[in-house]
Amino acid sequence: MVMLLMMLNIASIPAFAQSSAQMREKIQQEAQAYLLSAIGDAHGDDNIQVSIVPVDDRIQIPVCHTPFQYHADSSALTQSYISVRVSCGNNDWYLFTNARVARTRTVVVTSGLISPGTVLTSANLKLAEVDINQLRHTSYMSQKELIGARMKRRVRDGQPVQANMLCFVCKGDRITIRAQASGMQVKTAGIARQDGVIGDSIQVVNASSKKTLIAEVASTQTVVVHL
Template identity: 40%
Template sequence: MNYNVIYKVFAAITLLPFINTAGFASTNTHQARSAQLIEGAEQYVSSQISSSANTRLNISTADIDQRVNLPLCPTPIVYSASLESLQQSNVAVKALCSSTNWYMYLMVNVKQMQPVVVISNAVSPGTILNQSNIELINMNRALLRRTTFSNVDDVMGARIKRRVRPGQPITPNNLCFVCKGDTIIINASNSMMQVKATGVAMQDGNIGDTISVTNSRSKKQINARVASTSEVVVGI
């Protein structure tokens, strides 16, 4: 019997648990330090970027490669980023251990999400917007090139002027609450009196817009402010 072979096999089996434990310990240490660095970088970015009450920050960081050495830092890690970088969607954050002068950069992705009213079903020109064809979703602010709406009530009852695909944001220039040729009520008033008349819209307009309307009876053309889908107001 070859006792030398038996001894080597026995020694290998005996040491195997210790080898695995060391490997797990190393992996766990890396994961813990990696998580600490990522959390610190994300908290730093969150504290440096201002957002309105209508927006929400969505911050994420890629995992740190297992092969990267992450030494223990006896002092708190200091995080920093340039002003220019903080204005980008991908922020390069420097994590510095000042006591050992060790540092590394983490790439933190930032998305400013805001509620946007979009079309839920394909609509054609002239379609009246209602609960069945619009919805509110969160979208990345950086991808929005035009003015949008953040409340479904702001577009309810308006008509679409051009074809819109599902998921596409609704913009003011593609709406008309009062559309050219619509028959509307002209509400003329002051502190003492109020007069109403029927008129015809000569222009498209959204709530608050001033458009040209023609009084159906007198044929006089006046400028009036759009108040709803059926009424414009003018002072007298």
């Protein structure tokens, strides 16, 4: 009888261990899915990779008759390391599991070394996955929108192209000033007094009247004055 009980106990150990391992795996997978959803909602343009730290084998996972609940502080969702609270709704059990998060974005980077004053073409540019921590200024996701812009400083190969590196209209450029009012347009020649990228407001001088105006950069050759 004693021998039979010992055999039953030994036989039950692998089954329990396997169940516990399956529960840990389940928690890791669900925690990863939770974070991918939570971070993705806040960073729609980013590519997110989440690696969950394995749950310690010594931790026993209880039977939970309701789905496990997952929670991370919203302020932590921008960090590289995030702690996730895992709890069971029908008892007081909980644990914390940790995750490492990598965020990248597909942006335009330089193709080869680029010197100051270089006018960008498709040959100077390519797309690459870049860690968003390297992106301190406005970055670009399309090569086409950068064609014709000029580099203001030397840039190494593979560096993300950001707004602070270039000008679509550069100081001293001769440009077309387009004035718009009530559906009418007037064009005149002008000179840029400041560097600017598309969307920037810069000072320009009307070549005829010598009057200084504030205009919005519309392209590499045109600025717009809204009257």
